[in-house]
Structure formats: structure tokens, C-alpha cells
Amino acid sequence: MWWHLLPLSILAALGAAAAPTCSSAPSTLHLPDAPYDNFFYSDCNTAVQVVVTTPQPDSNLSLISPRLVIAWPAGNSGVCTYFAPQNGVNGSLGIEVVNSTVGTPLAATYGDSNTTSGNDTTPFYGVTGTIRFNSSAILTVPILGSIRTIRDFVEGPSLLRPQIQDSINASSLSNGGALLERLWLDNVTSTHLNFTPATSGSVTVGKNNTLTFEAGDYIFTAQFNYPQLKQLSPAQVLTNTSTGLIQQDPERTSALSFLSYSTKLLAGAWRFLTYFGRDSMISALLLEPILSKGENGAMEAVIASVLERINRTDGSVCHEETIGDYATWLNENQYGLYSTEAQCDYKMVDSDFYLPVLMNKYFVEDPVGRTRAGAFLNTSAGAFNTSNGDLNYLQMAAINAERIMNLAAPFAGQSNQTKDNLVHLKDGQIVGEWRDSTYGIGGGRIPYDVNTALMPAALRAIASLARNDFFANQTQWAELADEYAQVWEDETLSFFRVTVPESDAKQLVSSYAQTIDFTGPNKTDTIDGDVIYHALALDGNNNQSQVLVMNTDDCFRHFLLNTTASQHQLTAFMNQTANNIRRTFPAGLLTDAGMIVANPAYGKDPVYAANWTRGAYHGTVIWSWPLAMMAKGLEQQLGRCETTNSSAGHSNHARIRIPDFCQDATVYDNVKTAYNALWDSIEANQAQLSQEVWSWTYDSSNDQFLPTPLGVMPPPPGSSSQTESDIRQLWSLTFLAVTRNTSFR
Known part of the structure; x- marks a missing residue:
């Protein structure tokens, strides 16, 4: 029946079935991040995210095209539709979600399962809003069902599965709109997506489930009958x-x-x-x-x-x-x-x-x-x-x-x-x-x-x-696990340690900067000794015994461990981490846009520069959570210099003496300087911190690295697709708890 596609407010006025009443107002967020525009809506019944992608004047049109994504946490489910300009001029079509009488800009929908065909009793929950086309458009690719299916298309080689796509049906509506619907493979759940003209205009159904829109505003409604999750406020x-x-x-x-x-x-x-x-x-x-x-x-x-x-x-x-x-x-x-x-x-x-x-x-x-x-x-x-x-x-x-x-x-x-x-x-x-x-x-x-x-x-x-008696059948683990841990703490770093003589380091960085056409200073003047870091892994591609990429993964050891035995090793480890953070890319890890997670400048094989790029998911890009873990890890290590009874990371509450690096003024000051340089960079990039990952471009006129969405960067050579970043990532919200310790300024 038609009324199960209406917003809750209209349903109530009609006396139709309504969703359970919520005791609090809906939670909404609007997070623009051009070319992506993100909208969140949640209440006690459902939660949904709507993402509109529209090309910008500087967009790479081979990567960015008009798109509407609707994503539900329930069932990791979603809808994705790609649009193209009817006139065929790539880049001319712009789409946006706008405030309207339907929602500001979104509203929830609810429908009794009995209003549709099928034998499931789960109600239909969904979202509605108004989408505006600046010119006539064609919906070219619809995907209904799972976020994983959508990711296979977006992040893979435009992969569509006939078993799923062939079950999408398109039909015209009497009000001038059109409906796309698909019965899931479980033969119970179905996803519906409809568009109706807000005032004037029409939607025409064509071959292969394509829809053609005149320019104007259209009410879209997406919903499905799948059990919802209980959200924590x-x-x-x-x-x-x-x-x-x-x-x-x-x-x-x-x-x-x-x-x-x-x-x-x-x-x-x-x-x-x-x-x-x-x-x-x-x-x-x-x-x-x-x-x-x-x-x-x-x-x-x-x-x-x-x-x-x-x-x-x-x-x-x-x-x-x-x-x-x-x-x-x-x-x-x-x-x-x-x-x-x-x-x-x-x-x-x-x-x-x-x-x-x-x-x-x-x-x-x-x-x-x-x-x-x-x-x-x-x-x-x-x-x-x-x-x-x-x-x-x-x-x-x-x-x-x-x-x-x-x-x-x-x-x-x-x-x-x-x-x-x-x-x-x-x-x-x-x-x-x-x-x-x-x-x-x-x-x-x-x-x-x-x-x-x-x-x-x-x-x-x-x-x-x-x-603490958690493993009653393995009481020997109380001592044995500590004995094992000590060996792993003391004996593993040496396998990954990389030392690059100063002269070689300067040459490698200079050559790398030219290879990637970096227009900024190569910062070789900051290399004042041998460069030391730890390889990402052992036994890499091309018979590499070590994967020679400087990286941020020192943060795990700083955050999770308080090593106690090899003081010489600890002092050296603290110092080399600080050096690599203090130095600016391409000599080190720091940029104005944040600390990059990988720097391939010290890898001699050309494959390093080719594979770790500004467009690679784990390339010379910035992830939020390593910033947080490195900041917190360095704080914990510096904190060991302030007390003789630190037990963080050890859990046996034994008295631990102040580490030797604390008494080494050069190393201690180096670590503190790195900690503050890292925090200066974090504080300068507040706008990006809640995102999953971002990249950078270099502005030569201002001698500055500028934060740039990863999804607009060219993919690495040989890659058939690009990976965009989530606008909000769970582990990128950790700066709610991780804050600067001003006592270390």
C-alpha cells in the first residue's frame, strides 16, 4: 500500500500504523566533506546514514560521479544509486539533499509489514528526504541490499553480481514517480527505494532498471523490513x-x-x-x-x-x-x-x-x-x-x-x-x-x-x-606468560631494526622526492645522523628480507608496553621514534596535515615509491587513530619519568624504577619535543580527526601540506579503483578521551 512510504508525521495524521513512540527527539548530524555530503538520522527505532556525492569543479571525473548512498547499521544494509547527466556531459550534473516539508532534511518512515507482500512480520523502517537535480538525469546503476555488495562495486573493479542485480524490479507509480525494489536472497526481507516529484517533473522507467528524471526536486524514500539494532544514546x-x-x-x-x-x-x-x-x-x-x-x-x-x-x-x-x-x-x-x-x-x-x-x-x-x-x-x-x-x-x-x-x-x-x-x-x-x-x-x-x-x-x-584466577586450569600461566613476554619484549626489535647511514639517508630522500615530483623542500638538512626505524614487516615482495618503509607502528609498543629489562634498547627506541616524528616528510613522518603512517623514502627499490602513495589506503596518508595511540603512548612513556610506581601496561603492580632515558637529557628532551610537535599537528587538524583516513596535497606558494580527502586522490599505479574514507570512524573518535598533557610542554 502507498502509505507505508510516508514519513511518520503524515502516517500519524492519517491514522495509519505508526512506529513505537520515542521518548526523546531524533539525533541528527550534517557533515559536509566535499565532494561528499553526509547526513545522519537516528531515533529509538532506527538509525541511518545518507551520503550524497556530487562532482566539484576540481574533481577527477573518472573517480567522482553523482551518487546517493543510504546505509543502515541493521544488517549492514544499504542502497546505492549512481546518476549521470542526461545530456551526456560528464561533470555537469549536480545533486544535493535539501530541506523540505518532508524532512530537515531527513525524516523516518515506518510501515506495517502487512502492507506489503511477503510472510515476514518485521516492520519496514526507513528514511525519506528531498533530492534536487540541477539538470535532467539518469539513474544508471542501482544496488539494493548489503553494504558489502555496494563496497564490491565501489572499491572493486565495478563488480556487480547478476544473482543480486537481476532481482531488482523497477515500476512506475501513479503519482509520476518510480519504485525500485528487491527481495533479498532470504526470500523474506525486501528493500524499497522510490522517487516521486516534489512539485512538478516526472520519473520515467527505462530498460535495465534505469530511471530518467527531469530537473527539479524529488522525494526519495528508502526502507527495508529487517530487525533493527538497539542504539546506545x-x-x-x-x-x-x-x-x-x-x-x-x-x-x-x-x-x-x-x-x-x-x-x-x-x-x-x-x-x-x-x-x-x-x-x-x-x-x-x-x-x-x-x-x-x-x-x-x-x-x-x-x-x-x-x-x-x-x-x-x-x-x-x-x-x-x-x-x-x-x-x-x-x-x-x-x-x-x-x-x-x-x-x-x-x-x-x-x-x-x-x-x-x-x-x-x-x-x-x-x-x-x-x-x-x-x-x-x-x-x-x-x-x-x-x-x-x-x-x-x-x-x-x-x-x-x-x-x-x-x-x-x-x-x-x-x-x-x-x-x-x-x-x-x-x-x-x-x-x-x-x-x-x-x-x-x-x-x-x-x-x-x-x-x-x-x-x-x-x-x-x-x-x-x-x-587473578581467570584461568583455573592453567595456573602456571601466571609466571610462564610473564617469562615469555620478557623474551618477546627484549628479543624481537632487532629483527626489524633498520639503520641507514647519514649520507645514504640524504641521498635516498633526495632521490625519492624527485621520483614523486614533490614540490616542497626535501628536508635532508634535518638528517643529522644515521636514520633508524623499524621495518613494517619481514620477508616482503621482491625477495626483500625487510619491508623498508618508515612507519608509525612504534605507537603500539609505547602504548601497550612498559619494557623493563633492556634499558639501552628502550632509550634507543624512544630516541628513534622521536627523531622520525620530529622530521618533516619526506625526511620523516610529520606534515602540516598530520603524521603520515608510512614513508617509503628510505626504501631503495622503486617499488616502494610506487606502492606507498598519497592515494594508497596505507600509503603516505594520515590515519586518525595512530595519531591518538602515538600521542597517548608517548605520554605514558614520559609519565614513567615522573613516578617510581607506574604499573601501566604491566598489571603486576610491581615497583618499576625510572627508565634510563629519563636521565638522558638529550633523549628525554627529544621525546618531549616530538610529543609537542605531534600535538601541534593534531590540534591544527581538528577538522579531520574524526575521519578514518585522509591524504594531502602540497601548496608550494604557502610552503604547506593541505589535508585532502583520500577518495579524490589518484589510486596507486596498477589499481583499478580508489578507496574513499569514512566520514566518521569508531577508532577516530578516540580524541574524546585522548587529550594533550600540558605538563610536558
């Missing part, structure tokens, strides 16, 4: 002592709420509106001071979501869940089965190590967590995967801890400190940690962050949990 996602942030920082707290739900926190909007284990746990560790604790709190939602999805056969942590329509498609195409059962991706090796660190942070170090441990860990683990229902959360945690102990044992053995005994990527995988793009770690098999920081940090946490 800003007050529910924050501790009672942190709710002042809602008034102080309404935009970021609203964004955090949009990504926070009772059963999980979501990675990012719009491309990752679902569970990602690594993202959730890194976010929780950095947001821990302000994240709500206790039953129904955000911290327990994160930990529970990870425990629910552990692979019980080997203890691996789920990296990404596959749910909704895409899960049905995957089950059929991978296994030949008709099933709506959710799936998990277990290819990452780094996610496993965050879990014990987070559990120790909450259940041992936090007073609220300590009181909740018994009840929480006795919870059945079958909510996400019913096959795990015979195990509880504590048993799932023990399976994960056992995996880590087994991986740690070979390297920790006497005289066993060899490369072969380090943690490798899983067989057949080219990715395995946070730099999970094709060239993120240059084909390396042995990642730097996992081996030098995540493994020893997880072992320290397991030792602490064991001392």
Missing part, C-alpha cells in the same frame, strides 16, 4: 563522569552514539557499519577512560561481541562479521547452501592479541569491571553463533589465551629466538594486521607490530589474568 555510551562531553562536543559524542549498540560497536560510517574486532578493541582501549562500564555498558558490549565470535576450534578472534543479505549470498556461493547464518572472517593475526589486553584492562584494573567479572564471564556464548552455546565467555577467553601461549612458546624457548619462530601471517593470506590492503605491509609475512608489541602485551595481560 550518548549518555549510555559514556561514563557518568564523562557526560559533560555531550554538551562540550555534541558532534563527536553523537557520532560515537551512532556507532554504538547494545550488542556491538560498529567500525565506521558508511563503509564499515558492522562489527570489526580489531577496530572495536583498539577503540575501547583508547576510549576506556570515558567509555561506559558495567551491565549494558559500551565496554562490555565490545568484549562480549569479540567473545561471541571467537573460533572455538583454534581461538582466533573474528576480524569482520558477514551478516544480512551478503551472508546468504556467501553461504550459497561458497558452500552451496541456502542459509542466512552469519559468517566471520578469521584471516587476521593481530586481532587475537588485543582481547586479553582489553579484558585485563577492564576485569582486573577497573573497579567496576572487577565487580562484573563473575556474572559477565558466566554468560553463554551462543547469542551470535548458536554452536558456541555450550561454552561461556570465560571458556571462550581461555581458548583465545591458549592460542596465544602456543604461538609464543617456540620463540620464547631457550636459544630459539629465530625469525622462523616469530608470528607469521596465515597461510595463503597477504594481509593480517591493520595495514590490510594489498601493499599495506609490502607482501611481508612477519608483521612488525604483532611481534614486537601485540604479542608481549597479550602475554603480560594473560599473566595478570592468571594471577
Whole structure:
């Protein structure tokens, strides 16, 4: 029936079925980031993001075209439509969402399931608004169903799956509009998208589900009948002592709420509106001071979501869940089965190590967590995967801890400190940690962050949990895990250490700057000694024994560990991190736009400059969360110089003497200078900090790096597509909790 496509306010006036009444007003956000315009709407019934893309005068028209994306956290579901100018002149069509009598600019829709065909009783939830075309347009490509399906098209080689596309039906409406609808592969859920003229004009249905629009305003409505998630309000996602942030920082707290739900926190909007284990746990560790604790709190939602999805056969942590329509498609195409059962991706090796660190942070170090441990860990683990229902959360945690102990044992053995005994990527995988793009770690098999920081940090946490009786059947872990950790802390850095003599370093940077046609100063004058950094990975492409890319992954060790034994190694490590942060790109990591996550200037093979570019997802670009983790990590290390009883990162509450680097005035001042240089850059880029990742362009006239959206940058050579950034990313909201320590100025 026609009325299930109307906004709630009109439905109520008509006496039609209405959604459950919400006790508070809807939450809305408008976040422009040309060429993308982002709108968020959520209430007690539903949550949705709408993204409008329209070319700008300086847009690369091979990458940017008119597009409307509507994304729901529920089921990681969505709609995507591409438009083209009817006159065929590329770049002439502009689209925008505007305020209207329908919404300002968005409003929720609701429809009783009985108003449509199908046997499901789930109501239709959706969103409506008004879209304006500056000239006549053609809707060329519609995609309805799953965000993963949309990502396959946007980020892949324009990949469309006939099994999904062929089930889209287009029809004309009596009011001059048109309807696109698709029944999901589960034969129950359906997605509807309709356009109707706001005043004048018409929509014409053509071949292959194309729609033609005259210039003007059109009301669009998108909805689907899939169970919605229970969102946590800003007050529910924050501790009672942190709710002042809602008034102080309404935009970021609203964004955090949009990504926070009772059963999980979501990675990012719009491309990752679902569970990602690594993202959730890194976010929780950095947001821990302000994240709500206790039953129904955000911290327990994160930990529970990870425990629910552990692979019980080997203890691996789920990296990404596959749910909704895409899960049905995957089950059929991978296994030949008709099933709506959710799936998990277990290819990452780094996610496993965050879990014990987070559990120790909450259940041992936090007073609220300590009181909740018994009840929480006795919870059945079958909510996400019913096959795990015979195990509880504590048993799932023990399976994960056992995996880590087994991986740690070979390297920790006497005289066993060899490369072969380090943690490798899983067989057949080219990715395995946070730099999970094709060239993120240059084909390396042995990642730097996992081996030098995540493994020893997880072992320290397991030792602490064991001392607090979490693993009753493994009491020996209390001492054994600490013994293992000490070996991993002390003996892994040397495998990744890279030393470039001063003269070679200057030559390499100068050559690299010319290779990439960098128009700014090459900063070789700041290289005043040998350049030292740690390789991204070992055993890379082209038979590279080390992947020779300077990087930010020192932050893991600074944030997660307080090493105690090798003081000489610690002093050198602190100093080289500070040097690399202080120096400006291309000599180092710093730019006016932020600290870049990878600098290939010191790699001799031309492949480095080719693969780590300003358009590469993990290239010479800026990610928000490494800024936060590096800032917090350096603060923690400097804080060790202020006290003799620091226990951060160690959990055994032993008295730790002040590290030697604190008494070395040159090194200490160098670290403090780097800390402040980093924070100066962070504070200069407040507008970008909540985004997932951004790039830069260089303005020679002002001698300045300018922040630039990643999605408008040319992709690396050989890449068939570009990756755009999420406007809001969970782990990019961590600056709500990570703030500058002015005592170190």
C-alpha cells in the first residue's frame, strides 16, 4: 500500500500504523566533506546514514560521479544509486539533499509489514528526504541490499553480481514517480527505494532498471523490513563522569552514539557499519577512560561481541562479521547452501592479541569491571553463533589465551629466538594486521607490530589474568606468560631494526622526492645522523628480507608496553621514534596535515615509491587513530619519568624504577619535543580527526601540506579503483578521551 512510504508525521495524521513512540527527539548530524555530503538520522527505532556525492569543479571525473548512498547499521544494509547527466556531459550534473516539508532534511518512515507482500512480520523502517537535480538525469546503476555488495562495486573493479542485480524490479507509480525494489536472497526481507516529484517533473522507467528524471526536486524514500539494532544514546555510551562531553562536543559524542549498540560497536560510517574486532578493541582501549562500564555498558558490549565470535576450534578472534543479505549470498556461493547464518572472517593475526589486553584492562584494573567479572564471564556464548552455546565467555577467553601461549612458546624457548619462530601471517593470506590492503605491509609475512608489541602485551595481560584466577586450569600461566613476554619484549626489535647511514639517508630522500615530483623542500638538512626505524614487516615482495618503509607502528609498543629489562634498547627506541616524528616528510613522518603512517623514502627499490602513495589506503596518508595511540603512548612513556610506581601496561603492580632515558637529557628532551610537535599537528587538524583516513596535497606558494580527502586522490599505479574514507570512524573518535598533557610542554 502507498502509505507505508510516508514519513511518520503524515502516517500519524492519517491514522495509519505508526512506529513505537520515542521518548526523546531524533539525533541528527550534517557533515559536509566535499565532494561528499553526509547526513545522519537516528531515533529509538532506527538509525541511518545518507551520503550524497556530487562532482566539484576540481574533481577527477573518472573517480567522482553523482551518487546517493543510504546505509543502515541493521544488517549492514544499504542502497546505492549512481546518476549521470542526461545530456551526456560528464561533470555537469549536480545533486544535493535539501530541506523540505518532508524532512530537515531527513525524516523516518515506518510501515506495517502487512502492507506489503511477503510472510515476514518485521516492520519496514526507513528514511525519506528531498533530492534536487540541477539538470535532467539518469539513474544508471542501482544496488539494493548489503553494504558489502555496494563496497564490491565501489572499491572493486565495478563488480556487480547478476544473482543480486537481476532481482531488482523497477515500476512506475501513479503519482509520476518510480519504485525500485528487491527481495533479498532470504526470500523474506525486501528493500524499497522510490522517487516521486516534489512539485512538478516526472520519473520515467527505462530498460535495465534505469530511471530518467527531469530537473527539479524529488522525494526519495528508502526502507527495508529487517530487525533493527538497539542504539546506545550518548549518555549510555559514556561514563557518568564523562557526560559533560555531550554538551562540550555534541558532534563527536553523537557520532560515537551512532556507532554504538547494545550488542556491538560498529567500525565506521558508511563503509564499515558492522562489527570489526580489531577496530572495536583498539577503540575501547583508547576510549576506556570515558567509555561506559558495567551491565549494558559500551565496554562490555565490545568484549562480549569479540567473545561471541571467537573460533572455538583454534581461538582466533573474528576480524569482520558477514551478516544480512551478503551472508546468504556467501553461504550459497561458497558452500552451496541456502542459509542466512552469519559468517566471520578469521584471516587476521593481530586481532587475537588485543582481547586479553582489553579484558585485563577492564576485569582486573577497573573497579567496576572487577565487580562484573563473575556474572559477565558466566554468560553463554551462543547469542551470535548458536554452536558456541555450550561454552561461556570465560571458556571462550581461555581458548583465545591458549592460542596465544602456543604461538609464543617456540620463540620464547631457550636459544630459539629465530625469525622462523616469530608470528607469521596465515597461510595463503597477504594481509593480517591493520595495514590490510594489498601493499599495506609490502607482501611481508612477519608483521612488525604483532611481534614486537601485540604479542608481549597479550602475554603480560594473560599473566595478570592468571594471577587473578581467570584461568583455573592453567595456573602456571601466571609466571610462564610473564617469562615469555620478557623474551618477546627484549628479543624481537632487532629483527626489524633498520639503520641507514647519514649520507645514504640524504641521498635516498633526495632521490625519492624527485621520483614523486614533490614540490616542497626535501628536508635532508634535518638528517643529522644515521636514520633508524623499524621495518613494517619481514620477508616482503621482491625477495626483500625487510619491508623498508618508515612507519608509525612504534605507537603500539609505547602504548601497550612498559619494557623493563633492556634499558639501552628502550632509550634507543624512544630516541628513534622521536627523531622520525620530529622530521618533516619526506625526511620523516610529520606534515602540516598530520603524521603520515608510512614513508617509503628510505626504501631503495622503486617499488616502494610506487606502492606507498598519497592515494594508497596505507600509503603516505594520515590515519586518525595512530595519531591518538602515538600521542597517548608517548605520554605514558614520559609519565614513567615522573613516578617510581607506574604499573601501566604491566598489571603486576610491581615497583618499576625510572627508565634510563629519563636521565638522558638529550633523549628525554627529544621525546618531549616530538610529543609537542605531534600535538601541534593534531590540534591544527581538528577538522579531520574524526575521519578514518585522509591524504594531502602540497601548496608550494604557502610552503604547506593541505589535508585532502583520500577518495579524490589518484589510486596507486596498477589499481583499478580508489578507496574513499569514512566520514566518521569508531577508532577516530578516540580524541574524546585522548587529550594533550600540558605538563610536558
